[in-house]
Amino acid sequence: MEREELDRIEEIYCHHREKIRNYLIHLLRKHEKEDYSIEGLQKLVKETPFLMVAYVVNDDCIQESPNIYKDHIKEEKKGLNRRSFLRYITTKRDKYFMSDPYYNETSGKIYVLLYEEHENKMLFFNFDIKAVLQEMGLWEE
Numbered sequence: 001m002e003r004e005e006l007d008r009i010e011e012i013y014c015h016h017r018e019k020i021r022n023y024l025i026h027l028l029r030k031h032e033k034e035d036y037s038i039e040g041l042q043k044l045v046k047e048t049p050f051l052m053v054a055y056v057v058n059d060d061c062i063q064e065s066p067n068i069y070k071d072h073i074k075e076e077k078k079g080l081n082r083r084s085f086l087r088y089i090t091t092k093r094d095k096y097f098m099s100d101p102y103y104n105e106t107s108g109k110i111y112v113l114l115y116e117e118h119e120n121k122m123l124f125f126n127f128d129i130k131a132v133l134q135e136m137g138l139w140e141e
Helices: 003-015 017-029 038-047 083-088 129-135
Strands: 051-058 067-069 089-093 096-099 102-104 109-118 121-128
Touching: 003 017, 003 109, 003 129, 017 096, 017 109, 017 121, 017 129, 038 051, 038 067, 051 109, 109 129, 121 129
Parallel strands: none
Antiparallel strands: 051 067, 051 121, 089 096, 096 109, 102 109, 109 121
16 A cells, blocks of 8 residues: 555545545435344445445444455454544544544555444444545546
8 A cells, every 4th residue: 555545545535524424424324224134234235335344333342243345244353342443533423423544454445434323333334435535536546
């Protein structure tokens, strides 16, 4: 990952943070999220563009579900403490929280984490932010 690309993404992101946040929330709202089963989350991940992984975290910041990707599930993440991810969250608005862009070593991509507080759970959604910027017409090659 080139530092230059991350810097460029961060700059665009800072200028358009609210617009990006609204776009991602709009993508998620297209799907009912009442079903927190693995099957329900798989459907959500598969049908939501740019969403790379989703999982459920309880009030104690412990991951309750496996990591759900578009084409597979990783059970080994279940039970992990996710409190460290909360440091990425800088803005609190209604029930959605969005992180700054960060490099994900596993995927080699830059993500933003959007999480939604829902009853006594938090739904974590990792989006490929470069793909989002490209789709929104904010990224020029």
